[in-house]
Amino acid sequence: MSTYTIVTGANGEIGHSLLEKLHAAGRTIIAIDLNPLHEHHAAMCTHVFSGHMGDVTNHELYNSLEQFDLDEVYHLAALLSTSAERNPELAQKVNVGGTLNLLELARKTGKRMQRPVKFLFPSTIAIYGFPSLTEKNRAGAVTEDEYTLGRTMYGINKLYCEQLGRYYDELYMRLAPTKEHGWVDFRGVRFPGLISAFTVPTGGTSDYAPEMLHAAAQGKSYSCFVREDAQIPFMAMPDGVDALMNLAAAPKENLTRHIYNIAAFAPTAAQIAGQVKSLFPDADITFAPDVNRQAIVDSWCADVNDNAARNDWGWNANYGFEECFRDYLAPNIKQRYA
Numbered sequence: 433m434s435t436y437t438i439v440t441g442a443n444g445e446i447g448h449s450l451l452e453k454l455h456a457a458g459r460t461i462i463a464i465d466l467n468p469l470h471e472h473h474a475a476m477c478t479h480v481f482s483g484h485m486g487d488v489t490n491h492e493l494y495n496s497l498e499q500f501d502l503d504e505v506y507h508l509a510a511l512l513s514t515s516a517e518r519n520p521e522l523a524q525k526v527n528v529g530g531t532l533n534l535l536e537l538a539r540k541t542g543k544r545m546q547r548p549v550k551f552l553f554p555s556t557i558a559i560y561g562f563p564s565l566t567e568k569n570r571a572g573a574v575t576e577d578e579y580t581l582g583r584t585m586y587g588i589n590k591l592y593c594e595q596l597g598r599y600y601d602e603l604y605m606r607l608a609p610t611k612e613h614g615w616v617d618f619r620g621v622r623f624p625g626l627i628s629a630f631t632v633p634t635g636g637t638s639d640y641a642p643e644m645l646h647a648a649a650q651g652k653s654y655s656c657f658v659r660e661d662a663q664i665p666f667m668a669m670p671d672g673v674d675a676l677m678n679l680a681a682a683p684k685e686n687l688t689r690h691i692y693n694i695a696a697f698a699p700t701a702a703q704i705a706g707q708v709k710s711l712f713p714d715a716d717i718t719f720a721p722d723v724n725r726q727a728i729v730d731s732w733c734a735d736v737n738d739n740a741a742r743n744d745w746g747w748n749a750n751y752g753f754e755e756c757f758r759d760y761l762a763p764n765i766k767q768r769y770a
């Protein structure tokens with residue numbers, strides 16, 4: 433009998449890349465998303481749930497999913513930072529409620545199969561929160577347990593879900609007469625902003641980097657919504673997807689934590705504009721900071737310390753800042769818009 437890999441948010445930016453890699457690795461995939469998948473991606477999956485039945489907040493969905501034996505759940509479905517800040521109640525429902533539903537599904541399935549289901553969770557640098565730019569700059573690269581007072585609904589949702597995952601893995605219903613914890617093997621990474629050559633993101637606050645690049649590739653002007661000195665960590669999309677899959681493959685006994693920072697490069701917005709101009713010398717980029725979105729970026733860390741991921745499961749980004757633009761973004765994006 434087949435065992436399945438669930439991907440929620442399968443029609444999103446990360447979802448598309450992840451489906452391709454999981455399919456290439458021979459996984460039997462169940463895809464879930466509010467929006468229907470394009471034929472190309474749907475063909476990689478044995479089951480696709482979309483519309484009302486692809487809504488992670490819809491309890492009917494779980495009646496259909498309980499029949500499947502599961503190896504892994506990649507739970508990507510979420511409202512991103514800008515969308516969540518515009519609609520905090522919906523963010524709570526989707527980001528927290530949806531995660532709780534998926535954790536319950538994984539727990540029940542693990543218990544029925546008598547082996548844990550791996551649960552891969554994409555957290556974010558938005559869980560970090562600095563009260564001032566001075567403190568952010570003083571802190572530099574933060575470790576997982578510092579400055580975790582996020583200042584957006586999205587960051588707060590994600591930090592709570594990290595804790596929920598730890599609870600399901602280590603502590604669930606500890607007063608019950610039988611052992612109820614341990615049926616979910618919860619693992620996650622805190623992604624920096626991810627930059628893809630193939631998709632333009634929506635709803636995030638790190639979107640200025642990919643927006644700048646994709647506008648230049650299409651010969652369009654771009655007005656950047658943060659200051660030139662705004663700094664947060666970024667990563668090439670293939671590295672982000674590899675990180676999730678490599679963490680999934682790591683032996684459990686090597687893991688000293690549930691949630692890991694992962695780093696690649698941490699440029700300022702001006703440095704990103706410089707790289708974009710080196711690829712597209714005619715790029716027209718100006719800076720017109722939006723006070724509120726700038727404040728969110730200023731509250732996120734300038735960089736992360738990823739020593740734990742390096743030590744525990746051998747994390748190492750393939751693309752540094754220059755390689756990301758030269759070897760991944762330049763060839764692919766020029767071809768995409770040719």
Ligand SMILES: NC(=O)c1ccc[n+]([C@@H]2O[C@H](COP(=O)([O-])OP(=O)(O)OC[C@H]3O[C@@H](n4cnc5c(N)ncnc54)[C@H](O)[C@@H]3O)[C@@H](O)[C@H]2O)c1
Pocket residue numbers: 440441442443444445446447464465466467486487488489507508509510511512526530554555556557622623624625626627633634635636638
């Ligand atoms: N892209 C990044 O830079 C980044 C950085 C940090 C963390 N993350 C996390 O990675 C995950 C995926 O991000 P992404 O960039 O692919 O986002 P995305 O917005 O491109 O994709 C999210 C997907 O979730 C789906 N979705 C939203 N609500 C849903 C619901 N109720 N039920 C089912 N599907 C629903 C959307 O239709 C969309 O296809 C998210 O959890 C996000 O928080 C992303």
